[in-house]
Amino acid sequence: MPMTEPWIIVGKGPAGLLAASLLLEQGHRVVVVAKGQGSLPLWSGALDFYSWDTKQHPVKAPYDHADHLSGLSLNREQWQAGWEDWRRILQKVGVQTQVSPDHENLLSPTLSGVLVPRYLVPEWQYAVTDPEPVTVVSWDGILDLDLHLWAERYQQHTKMAAKTIQRPGPQGWTARWTPLHWAGYLDSESGRRWLADDLEAALDDTFDQCPVLVPQIIGIRHTEEILSDLRVRLGRPVKEIPLIAPCLGGVRIAERWKEYLLGHGVRFVADEVVGVDGFGVQLATGGALSGRVVLATGGVLGGGFRLQWDRTVINTATGQSIAWSGKPEDLSCIGVSDANSLWGVVGRSAGGWDGDRHGGAGHVLGTVLAWVNAMHEEVYCAAR
């Protein structure tokens, strides 16, 4: 049925979902085409960018990155407003986040007990402006979290005490459980009951005014409900420490975000894009979709770029080759951003930023904002 031309977003990683949400808010029709899941489930769920300066010191005020922002033609106000937009979208999706009152970085723990600067942190994850004593509880079989090491490093870094409690797993636990198994169990009625009883039995009066930290396994669908029930029952906040990828934080965000978009009329097409032009995309299964195109296809891991046997790199969606120095360390920064092209490029595929080192979220946001601005400019020019 003929209707207004939709926007076609290729990729459903964070960049694709963010671009889709912004277009939707502006009243556009949106179709997302993707062949794979995208990298959100690999994310801890915290959105960060430039947490460290060039000397590897933690950054306090994260919006001061004039060098990177000017590359994207963004000023500080646009940058700040962009983060607020993202935060608002997450809220609509059903994910509440914490930010520091002065818009500085919060401190949030890693798996090894270090507090690192993070800008936006989901409610379920522990984040503070000033370190405090904590109690950490974990269960046998959660191998990624070594409580002893965690406490040692936490105390070293923060000069604050950390009490640790190791507990046996529930009945039915097997050594093959991944965090997804734990989360599925804790989402169930029996799992919830076990968790509350077990935590109550584990805790004593030590630091009873301070938070209890647990590994990030507290459900997928019922996380907030479970954590707030625990707070009531135990009389102190219970928050999560993210584990290694795949991370439940990102899984929760990805699932809710997709549902939100679906509920608002966005269509998700499962297919690979094998050709792009000014009119739309060609699909691997033979069909085509017409509309204005944005590539949010990610890097090598996301499937947007393919490293060939002859050490050249190609863009899987367009078939074009991508410039690469040949050095492995440069692979994570390559991209195809091109202001003159007939389609937009956002996220990891826009290149120029090592998201693994400097925070993928900042890069996702920066490139999406730059593209939105370019689009507005185009509309403005056309109107004149």
Place this chain on the structure above:
Amino acid sequence: MLHDDACLKCSLCITACPVVRVDPLFAGPKAYGPEWWRAHEARDAFDTDPHVDDCTFCQLCEAACPADVPVAHLIAQHKDHHRKKRPQLKRFRDFILSHPHWIGRLPFSPRKVSAVVAKMAQMSSHADFPVADRTKFHSGRPYGENIPTVGLFVDCFNRSYGGEVVAAAERVISRLGYQAVLMPSQPHCCGAAAYASGLVDEAQRIAQDSAHALRETPVETLLTLNATCDGTLRDEWPKYFSLSLPGTRVLPWTDWVLETATADFWSQFEETNEAVWVHTTCRGKVAQGEGAMEEFVKLANGQPLPLGIACCGAAGSYAFKVEHEDAAIQLGIKAKEAVHRQGHQAEAMIVDSGTCALHLAQYTGLFTMHPALWLGRRLMQAQSLDKKAEVSNLCE
């Protein structure tokens, strides 16, 4: 296969797997797919894991993989290797259930299997079973020379239990100015049921017979009423069974209606804003994506409510097997929770598979149906309203 050995160990497949979240003994797609396969290829392990069979074969793992590893298809091989170690009775039962086109011909179709029979046949006494639907649909011969034709694939489930669905699908097709050729002329199965249970060779045989039967009536467009058959015919036949339907484009009936219907067609539906739940089955998500049925409801002036679950737990004959009872119940409960969590008032749900509709009705208590039935009914309503208007115009 090119990508059999491409696993990067990123674990994205595990995050997509619905069974991992409800089955404490199920190790997950990475372990049962690429990891098992590598060990098996290296000959350091001929071991299979009995719980590989808890996999519903939803294929969501495979759809999530960034490295194009055929995760679910490696799991099908694992199941096949394991099958030979299973007890005779279960093997026999699986063989029968792998031929749904035989079962559909049985003269009886009870809603529940009694406890005694269930035990004997290793079936679930908890699951609801489909009841035969004797609604007559058009025989399959085109009625006019000058009317454009589309093929309508009458899958084994709809042939025996979904007469009303087929009739409604046909009615909409003819309203859009086309005639439907119902095919194949005899009951056949696409092979999905056998493949999902790890009967790989049997699946190939069943699919081959079906392809042969479909080729008897060449059509340019073949519409499907079930997402699993859709993905199997279009994507899996060429990839895993070396079968094809030359010159035929296979697509879901719903997508074809979206493509074909004009604004005029949609304008006949009254602005009722009737809310309706939408569940795109797991195999539908993998084969086509999501959101088409929502668009469909919206165009017919309804209000779509995406259910937001991955796999309902029906998975063809999965929920009928006694050893899958727990997982199927847990997944069904998740569907019920999704309805409660969102708290919308709606009595109906549309879903692109008959067995899933049955399972979802059992757990949510909603009136579940194929989108063709939903639209067919709205069409009849619209037409009777038209008639009423005509009559009242005449009276005036």
